[in-house]
Amino acid sequence: MIRLERLSLFLVELPLVSPFATSFGEERAKQALLVALTADGVMGWGECVAGSGPWYSWETVETARYVISEHIRPLLSGHKAFEHPCDLGRVLAPIRGHAMAKAAVEAALWDIYARLQRKPLYQLLGGVREAVPAGVSVGIQPDIPTLLATVESFLSEGYPRVKLKIKPGWDVEPVRAVRERFPDLLLSVDANGAYTLEDRSTLRELDRYGLLMLEQPLHFEDLLEHAELGRELSTPICLDESITSARRAREALALGACRIINVKQGRVGGVSEALAIHALALERKTPLWCGGMLETGIGRALNVHLATLPGFTLPHDLSATKRYFREDIADPPFELRDGHIPVPQRPGLGVEINWDRLLRSCTWSRTWKL
Ligand code: OSB
Ligand code: MG
Numbered sequence: 001m002i003r004l005e006r007l008s009l010f011l012v013e014l015p016l017v018s019p020f021a022t023s024f025g026e027e028r029a030k031q032a033l034l035v036a037l038t039a040d041g042v043m044g045w046g047e048c049v050a051g052s053g054p055w056y057s058w059e060t061v062e063t064a065r066y067v068i069s070e071h072i073r074p075l076l077s078g079h080k081a082f083e084h085p086c087d088l089g090r091v092l093a094p095i096r097g098h099a100m101a102k103a104a105v106e107a108a109l110w111d112i113y114a115r116l117q118r119k120p121l122y123q124l125l126g127g128v129r130e131a132v133p134a135g136v137s138v139g140i141q142p143d144i145p146t147l148l149a150t151v152e153s154f155l156s157e158g159y160p161r162v163k164l165k166i167k168p169g170w171d172v173e174p175v176r177a178v179r180e181r182f183p184d185l186l187l188s189v190d191a192n193g194a195y196t197l198e199d200r201s202t203l204r205e206l207d208r209y210g211l212l213m214l215e216q217p218l219h220f221e222d223l224l225e226h227a228e229l230g231r232e233l234s235t236p237i238c239l240d241e242s243i244t245s246a247r248r249a250r251e252a253l254a255l256g257a258c259r260i261i262n263v264k265q266g267r268v269g270g271v272s273e274a275l276a277i278h279a280l281a282l283e284r285k286t287p288l289w290c291g292g293m294l295e296t297g298i299g300r301a302l303n304v305h306l307a308t309l310p311g312f313t314l315p316h317d318l319s320a321t322k323r324y325f326r327e328d329i330a331d332p333p334f335e336l337r338d339g340h341i342p343v344p345q346r347p348g349l350g351v352e353i354n355w356d357r358l359l360r361s362c363t364w365s366r367t368w369k370l
Contacts, residue, residue, distance in 0.1 A: 002082045002112055004370045006038040007073055009065060011364040012296070014325050020294060021140040023167035023194035024055040030294050030324070033061045034358075035068065037108040042115045045330075045349060046107030047299030049266030050100040056192070056241065056293070057100065057267065064101040069366070071095050072105055077370045085109040086272040099244060099269035106270035107302050115348035120305070122343055125275070127308025131340035135161040135315040136323060137190065137292065140170050144177045151178055151185075154323075160339040161186040161212070161315035167194045172205050179209045186315065190215035193241055197225055200232060212314070213238040213260050223248075226257040236260050240291055245269060246276035253284050260314065262291040265306055266299070274306060282311045292317035297330025301349040304334070304341055329358045 012032050019028045033048040048068075050059040072092060079091045088106050095102065114121040122129075136159045141147040151162055164174060166189045175189060188211055195203060195217045203217055213236045218225050220241035230237045238260035243249050245268055252258050261281060265274040281288045290307040293299065300318065307316050318341050321333035330351040334341050344350025 002039045002109065002116065004037055004039050004076055004080045004082070006367055007076060007370055008036040008367040009068060009365060010034040010036070010358060010362050011061060011065065012329060012358065012361045013363055014296065014329065014361050016294065016324060017322070017326055019139070022165045023140070023192045025053075027051075027294070030296065031061050032296055032299070033064050033068075033104065034296075034298060035104045035108045037105070037112055039112050040116065042112050044108040044110070044112030044115060045298045045353060046104040046109075046111065047295055047302070048100050048104035049264065049293040049295065049299060051293070059098060059100045063098070064104065067095065067098045067101040068105060072101060073368060073370070076105070080370055082109060085113050089270070089272055100266045103266045103268070103270040106272065107265070110271055110302070111348040118347045120343065120345050120350050121302070121348055122305040122308040125271070125305060125309060127305060127343070128310050129308045129343065130345075131337065131342045132290070132304055132307040132312070132318060133161070133315040134159055134318050134320070134336055134339055134341050135163060136319045137163045137317045138165065140165050140167060141174070144174060147174050148177060148181055151182065155182065155185070157320070158336050158339045159319070161188070163188045163190055163215070163317065165189075166191050168199065168202070171202055175206055175209050175211070186212055188212040188215060188238075190240070191217045193218060193220045197229065200229065203229065204232065207233050207235050211235045215262060216240040216242065223252050223255050223257040226252075227255045230256060230258070238262055240264070241267070243268065243277070246273055246280060249277045249280055253280070253286060260287050260289070263288050263306070263312070264291040264293060265302065266293065271302070271306065278309050278311045287311075287313045289314035290316040290318060292319075294324055296325070297321060297328040297333065297351050298349065298353075300334055301330065301344055301351045304343055305349070308343055327357055329354055329361060
């Protein structure tokens with residue numbers, strides 16, 4: 001039994017080593033809300049994937065801070081003891097939506113659960129690998145020569161798969177240039193919902209470059225138009241933003257809206273919901289991979305553990321720590337080994353908070369007794 005004693009929130013800001021540009025904007029720093037839960041003297045950590053503004057999702061660090069402080073905290077106070085992290089879903093059920101806020105709390109509970117059993121988290125999740133295939137997500141670049149140089153340098157580090165962010169006006173040209181220069185590269189693209197069915201001729205042109213997948217080409221809430229587009233393309237469509245729960249994943253597969261799913265535990269409301277999507281994907285033989293949200297070492301560790309499950313069969317958006325930050329708030333940093341990220345083997349998430357760096361990058365924090 002896990003008996004919760006305290007809840008802490010930390011808002012941190014870490015500079016990114018290089019700006020990250022997508023179809024919805026550019027980020028120069030990573031803002032993250034971290035959750036710490038204490039139980040039986042053990043501290044467990046979770047990272048909320050909500051961003052500084054409502055661009056990728058309607059949730060933000062501020063909405064998550066509000067929902068956790070004002071709505072999740074009282075529910076935790078009223079139900080302090082947990083048999084298993086999967087029990088949290090029922091306790092938080094009165095709160096509709098706010099998947100990222102809920103997921104961050106659930107993540108901290110998983111960390112405690114595994115630490116109390118002195119086991120690395122992936123073993124308790126049913127993971128089957130000790131290293132997961134890495135991948136790198138390359139933001140929109142100022143020009144093609146810069147893009148080629150960026151891709152080249154990631155390949156020299158050993159990344160086995162490259163994903164290019166695209167948007168109208170930055171699509172066919174960059175994809176053609178990268179494909180001509182690197183004919184055998186595992187290459188995919190991610191539009192973050194920047195296109196409509198009126199752009200189908202552009203999207204059809206992308207079909208000629210042997211892409212692994214086309215990620216979230218259309219509106220973040222859409223399933224029907226993705227199904228229609230999918231019938232016109234040979235490149236598989238992968239959904240990211242549109243898959244907000246296992247229920248949505250079931251609908252998407254029933255409609256034929258995607259052939260691949262990008263799993264982000266934060267976007268779907270937590271690890272238990274991600275496990276439900278995993279079970280569905282195994283049953284439906286739908287390949288999964290683990291997406292990323294430029295997480296700090298806390299969130300990245302959770303993603304690495306989740307990516308060890310048998311249904312996660314494609315390279316992930318999991319890169320080495322130094323691709324994101326000069327100094328992370330958790331140790332040790334993640335490194336690339338033969339194109340893979342080794343899975344932490346110590347108990348729980350298997351990374352430890354570096355309190356010096358956490359407090360240096362912290363802009364706000366608060367602790368409550370539960
Ligand atoms: O759409 O996958 C995305 C980062 C922030 C928000 C959305 C996305 C991304 C990435 C980065 O592509 C993946 C990573 O963490 O390396
Ligand atoms: Mg994406």
